[in-house]
Amino acid sequence: MVAETQPTGEKPKKPQDNRVGKPSFLRRYVSQVGIVGVGLAMWLAFVIAAPQVFTNQNIYIAFAQTTPQFGIIAIALTFVVITGEMDLSFPSIMALGTAVFCLLAQGGLAWPLALVAAFGTGALCGWINGTLVAWLNIPSLVITIGTSFLFRGLELVMMDGTGVPLTAQEYPEMHAIFRSSPFGIPVQTLWMIIILIGAWFLLNRSRFGAHVFLVGDNPTSARLMGINAVSVKTRAFMLVGVMATFSGLMTSIYGFYFWPTTGEGFLLNTIASVFLGGTSVFGGTGSVAGTFFASYIIGAINAGVVAAGINAFYTQLAFGLVIVVSVVLQTLIDRRMKRQSLTGR
């Protein structure tokens, strides 16, 4: 906590040395600047370690195709984390939303309608999470473990444990949407950029976004000033639901097949991207741009360690190092910038 001494006596004029100007660019964007720095440093390390791999564009294409699979969810999850909550159920929503698409499309429904139904399913799952968390005031870490099993179980029952092939012949439009390369750029990364821009406007230039920050910072204050905290949190969870479905479809189309286990292995990458991107676990602060860059760093470790011929066992070690070191650095720089003491927070 910052000292809350209240001036009681006379204090008509502030002393001259008390003046602080506009916070510098660096102070305001310290997390983002930090994360870009980490990314560049890592890339240089990879180029030096395995120049023949990292000067070839194939590695970058693979990386641009797979990173958005979790990065898109991470961008949406940033909203939930800023409101001071967490969602652990998105891997199951990825599968459930995609399952709904597959079943409806197999059953003969036109693909756009099946797509709408899939997104509707994702939104509904998010609504359920949000309502349980915000309206009934259940800790999100606990309840989304529960709904995670619930959504996964429902999906497994619906699919009877079997997968669905998603060939380009049968679903040409879906492949155009989720797996093409317009102008040679993998469409997955184009989507991620479009979603980043949309999310940036939503978070920084809409009332909803403003309320996301306020509710995460101090829910009681926000409510005293007339903000509907329940609705804000619910909408944030719904955003994750819809984006998880988007990612589930993108991931499945990428592999030409919907596996009932879709989403497994996504949990930690996604959450790590949010925190590595500078969003605070305490709520109230965060940035979607930070999450965007952090996702690519996580993706680069995944793709890079393997491609560089380093034993894949080292992936986790590299993850751990990058995440722990950069989060510690971010915290230290952040406190220094904001002139807070190290111990008293």
Add this chain to the structure above:
Amino acid sequence: MTQTTTPPGTPVIELRNVSKTFGEVRSLSGVDFAVYPGEIVGLLGDNGAGKSTLVKTVMGFHAPDPGGEIWFNGERIDDWSVARARDLGIETIYQERALCEKQPIWRNMFMGREPRTKWGLLDVARMRSESARLMSDHMGFTSAAVHPDNVVATMSGGEKQGVAITRALYFDANLVILDEPTVGLSLTETKKTLDFVSGIKTAGKSAIFIDHNIFHVYPVVDRLYVLDRGKVAGIYQKSEISMDDLIERLYHVARTGSLN
């Protein structure tokens, strides 16, 4: 209960038979309370008497227990909420200030009533520039001293309060509620705040003023409610009672729980 002549006209806001229970604690019981146009109403009572609970019920933050009614300008309102109250021109400086400390000043200043551009986007430029203007005009901060982008957590206690006070003034409310606004303020800031309360009356608007310092309350108010353990223990027209009398009675209430 002492009944006195009430001012003419329809109350801006009225509570009828309002009770509020939190679990086992009954913070308000059967309270009738009204504020008339152009009137400054003082609210006095011991710690825990229910003053803050009363104003939070007026604001729509607490819903009254079943049976209680809220009337606005002569109309009974069932779906009262803070957003609704603020839309209808009621602003409050809460005792706990209701700030979000990790956010910059400009986000706090417009919390819950963020301006938008004609395309529906958040008007961040205006929020910043208005905050800077308000801070130098009303709070006496020179624009170099505190920048709208500074987070509230780094400000002094009095400065934080300045943000909460200025925020309530900005929206040009018809009814301003001030719950212990002068606690922790310097002499000059206290005087400014009291002058502001008097100014509300001059502008023909109303206010509810809570302050434990009777020397702050008595000079600016028209009418006084004394609350005791959740009940209205007395209502006074200022013209009917001298400050000394009032102080005497407040001591009496504290001792015996009744005014007579």
